[in-house]
Amino acid sequence: MPIANVVNMCSHLQNASRARLGLTSVQHSKYNLHVLLALHRAGFLSFVTRGGPFPPDPATLSTFEPEPLTTANVASQRLWVGLKYSDNQPVMRHVASITTPKRPITANLSALERLCRGFDASRQRGLNLGEAMVVGTDLGTLEIREAVERKVGGLLLCRVGP
Template identity: 65%
Template sequence: MGLPAIANLCSHLQNASKARLGLTSAPHTKYNLKVVLALQKAGFLSFVTRGTLSTYEPEPLTTANIARQRLWVGLKYSDNAPVLRKMQAISTPKRPITMKLPDLERVARGWDTNGRVNVRGLNMGECLFVSTSKGVLEVREAIERKMGGLVLCRAGP
């Protein structure tokens, strides 16, 4: 599992947005790629592309250059304020948190969960990303598809 990579990605993107960077890079892993594409789909990022450490021009992926591959991410700003202000990893390597559909519905409505997992409800503008069998989905999309899964992170303005 790539949960340590997700925690690093969350803190890196939060720090990059606080530093008001327009462009940043992250290691190219499967989980990082799925999460940044879900963030872009949710409207937190302007673009995502693959490149090397020295350039963000895409090049063919081969076994010789796979270790140098990076994900270049464009951060969005609105009225000189970052769109992505906070991003927090929910699951950790020692404690992966999986949720079924009723718990996800509860969190999406803004209520805290009951039981063995303690996840706060979503506030206005926040998104929760869940790893399902269909990929990384935002919680509302996972509820529409009636799927539960591993809760990765939450992002918000």
């Protein structure tokens, strides 16, 4: 149930950032990891790293090396995520999933271009000031502007905004 994991992660990230948490963890899965990396590239997260059941030490985070993944420890692995705050407000206040396991929502390139420019497309509201979308494409999980740049459409995973 990869999509369900992403949906759960979206809710969890929104709750965590509204609760003003500094860092949080989500389930370790490839799909989650790719969405988180897309958000990290867009600047919504301060760091994304794999770790054990306990969070990495923030002081040595830049040199943190997660233990090698083995069949023995893979079940206890988590993805640790740093949340960002600016001017005492969370950078990522709204995180809403779009595609659900029951209803995948896709958008082709022209729809993505419209969404990017703030117009409605694919039954979605256009992006507002400071908003972003994560799109699952053939070229990987990308932020919407990356997808438009690489001229590829795909599955609308989630919508993130201030």
